[in-house]
Structures are given as C-alpha cells and as structure tokens.
Amino acid sequence: MLGIKTRDVLNTLVTEYIQTGLPVGSHRIARKPHIHVSPATIRNKMAELEDTGFIIRPHISAGGVPSAKGYRYFVETLDDAAEPSPGLKRRVKSSFGEVQPDVEEWMDVASSVLSDLSENMAIVTYPKTTLPRIKHVQIVRIHEFLALLIVVLEQARLRKHVIPLEEPYNQQDLEAITNKFNFAYRGLNRREILEKTYELTPFEELVKKDTLDILEEDEDQGNIMHSIDGLGRLLSQPEFERSQYAQEMSELFHNNLLLRYIVSKISKSDKVLVQIGEENTDERLKPFSVVFSQYGMSSGATGVVGVLGPTRMNYVSTICNVRYLSSYMNDLVSSVQ
Template structure:
C-alpha cells in the first residue's frame, strides 16, 4: 500500500490561500465541475475581484494543489490538494446524533446474527456516504499455528494436520524430499508445535532458514497453508452501494463503469487494497494515484479497523471518486467501526 505524502511536503499557505483551496474543494465536491474564480467570489461573498482570486488559484496550481482541465478555465483539486485538505483544512468528521441513533438501533436488532450485522454495516455505510462500502468479517489478524501433527503414510509421504488459532483445522498430504522415521516425525511435531505455536506465515518464513531436509519441507508447507488461509479469509467481503459509484459523473462512461464492476466482483483483488497493518482506532485514506491498482487511480478509499482488545479484527470502509465528502465518510467509517467493535466484544464475552 503506497504511503500517504508526509506533511512536510505540503506547501506553506497563508490564510486566504487556505480558505480558497477549501472553497474550491467544497464546490467541486458539490458540483463535480471545475470551479471558476467568479463562482467563488459570488458564492462566498469575497471582498476581492475575480481577477485577484484567479491569480490566487494560479498560485495554488503552481504549488500542485489544483489543476484545470484543458477545456475549462475553472480549477479542480489534485490528489495533493485533497490530502492537504484532509490533513489541514477539513472540518471535524462525524455523523449527526440522530443518524448515530438510527444506525445503532439497526445494529442492536442484528445482534445475535454475525452475518446480519455485517450486512447492516455495509448497507449503513453505503447509505450514509452515498459511496460503495466494504466490510470484512472479524477474524484473527493473521492465521497462526496452534498445534501440528505430522502423520506418516508411506515412505516419504506424510499427512500434515494443522490446527490454527481459533480452532480451524487444515490437512495436507506432503511428499518429503528425503525419507525419515516415524519417531523423527513424532519428535518434529512436538518440536515445531512448541517452537512455532502462535507464529504466522511471515514468522515461519523467517524460521525456515534454520531447518534442513524433511524438517524444512514441513515448515515450507506450513508457510503455504497459513498464506492460503490468509488469502481465503481476505476474499470474504460484504459489498454494498456499487450503484452509488455508477451514479457519479466520473463513472458515467460505460467502459469506466465496467472496469469498476470487474474490480468489485473480484473479491481477491479488492481485498488487496485493505491495509492489514492498520492500528486499532486508525482510519487509513488512500487518494487517487496513491493506489496500486490502476482502476482506482481516480478513486479514494477510506478504511477503518474494528475489533476487540485481542487479535480478532475486521475492516470497514468506503470507496468512491476522489471528489467525495471526506469528513462525512471518515465519520461514518469511524462510527460504524466502533459499533462493530462493540459487537465483537459482546461476541467474545468481554
């Protein structure tokens, strides 16, 4: 996941430039059209001439915060302009109290059904933000080993019985590169269970260098099993509000709409945009060309992590055009995420 620009790269702006940048962004979010200087003077009752505003906008463009379509004299924000707005100019994010009550009531009605409150989360985010929403079920941050049994079958063929933290069991038949004894396999099972209990795929990959022969074959297979488990779990996504994206003028062209539909139908590819290292209570925002996927280069993603105090976590987020209402979307993601965290705590008996 590309990192957001460091705040040190933001240009220093005086108050009038900051106010004009915020005004351009608000107008563009509302209208989806380039914003002209005369429009700003009229709508914001500025006590300067359109020519003065035009010069200020040109200076903001030189600083990389605005740009203008070649067919228009008006300006639109750049990705850096949106980032500056979020970091420095955006009003406090939040939902209205009555909206919070409504959403909370819907979650309470779905309290006993995990699938139901995941669907409520996705539909609530789509409705509150008018964007597309993404929600993943709660699960361990990374698949991790709890217990291992290596069972001999025939000569170099063994059966791996892998118990993961959380209780899931995976079995795999493995051909070893070298023959070994039943006694060695029994001892290997005990040793790896003792030394690798709680380890995820990355930890095991690091440990692999200390193993040789058949032992290395087993650890290598464990790495694959845990990676496959992580990938399978990442494909579990609840998506809602795709029609909201299609209703945006940025996606009016049929080819662009089909491209976004292809992305949303491919849950494996969609899950790759989730920031798995996100901390508790954090919100991650990716804007435009900060995305790795070409199909998202004119979109923004806002993702929050939810979960209990332990390792059980999930993600809630919204995707829409870079011209989105960031304050409202961030507030919605945070609030729905907090409700999801409360439900996970109830589920775990906390």
C-alpha cells in the same frame, strides 16, 4: 505549507467541486462569506495552487479542479474530532436494533447504512484472524550458487523458496544472516516488517523480499467474508457512467482483489485511512478514493469498514461516518466475545 489565504481558497474550491462536480472559478469562491479577498487575489492564489500541483484546469479559461494532491491537503486539514450528528447516531442504533446479535447480520446492516449515508459503495469485512507472523527463518546452502529459504509461520506452517546466490556463501555465512533475520523479524507480520528499517546487503534485501512475498501469498489464501452494498450507487456517479468502469469493478471483485487490497493497507492504528486516486497502487483503483477503518476483537481478529467512491466524494461526512460505524462495530463484536 500553504499560507492561510491560499489554504482557504483551496479548501473552498475543493468543497465547491465536491458539491457541484464543475470547475470552480474565482468569482464563485469570492462570493463565500468567509473569503475576504478580491476575485483578482483569488485568481493569483489559484495560479499559485496550479503551479504547485494542488489544482488543475481543464483549459486555460476554466475554473479549477482539485488534484489528488489538493484532495490530500484538504483531508489532512479536516478536524479529527468532528462528532457524528445525533441523526446519524439514532439511525445506526435503530438499524442495528432490528437484527439478531450476530456479526454477519451486523456487517449487512453496517454496509447498508454506510452506503445510504455516503451515496457510494460500502464494504464491511468479517473480523479475520491476525496476519501471518514469522516464527523462524532459516537459510540452508544447497549448492554453490543456490540456497533454500525456509520460513516457519505461526501455527507451524512451513514455506520454502529457492534463492539464487550471485557469489558463493558457506553455511556459516548463511547462519549469520539467519540469526540476523530472526533477531530482527521474529514475531512480525508483513506490514510490521515493512515498517522496520535495517542496513541490509543486496543478498539480505533479496532474502527480505522473498520473505515478504511468502507472507503476502499466505495472506491471500482463503476467502474474505464480506458484505457490500451500493455498487449501483457507485456506478451511477457521473464519473463512472462509461461501461469500462463496470468491467474494472468486476475485475476488482474477482478473487477478492479489492478486499485484499484494502485489508493490506490497514495498520494497527484505529484511525480512518484515506487513499485518494493516484495514491492507490492498483491501476484500476486510481479513479477512486477509498475511506476505511478497522474494527476488531480482543482475540486479534480484525475487520474493515469502508467506502469506495469517486475522488470527488464528500470526505467530511464519509470520514465521520466510517469512524463512527467502525467504533460502533468494535463495541458490538466486543460484546459477544
């Protein structure tokens, strides 16, 4: 937990760096009216922030630059109740009023408006049916050192996988594990299973992993309808002027890798989620931050509204805009069900 003065120095440094893209020195922070300490004290606070990993310095005499940890602290201290501006509300209402009441048209409007507002790339996906859920699991002994994992998904879809046995199991043992899994995981999707914690044996952990792999593979099947706007804006950011980023973005769009990654991170929460730089598990996304939220239908189908940008994005306005657009989309799709 940072002290109040240290927190104020960090948040001011993050805000300044987002605006300018330049390392922030102690004198610039000291000029801010809400900072009531000397440049010398600020330098001490910045040294503390560097030692604890909240900021980095390009070289010893330079100002500070936020790390992923620094951005994370900044985001976590933002006001969740921040209201969208009247101008944003008017812009959204006007833009959506110009198109037919159709989800695909709304997606295009939402991505266009969000890209304009954020000056980054916006992504909106079509509401997709709920993630695959387990209806029943069965483990059948087929050899002394082999078992067959059968996962029955909802809508009677069947998936099978052969599991090696490091020690002999009889069918009675496997039935006991089957019953344990059905009791623990029946009716759950992959993310809900990951949230559950149970004491499992090494073999049961292997069964769980294979079950999760089956669910993930089923999630990945089929295309994700989407609308994207602002790729050019994203690649024109100073951080992404090198051609390597265009190649990486091309790879992420191939086979909907980016969309699947974002959809996989959505939980049942209606909160705006933020993945910052190094927090992204896909190496190609580590230079980026993703701000996204879900919207949905009463049928359980959910879509995503989000922004992809540099870690040096304006989190305050982007989070507010994503929250408002996802809520607005939620109301729209509910009205046509």
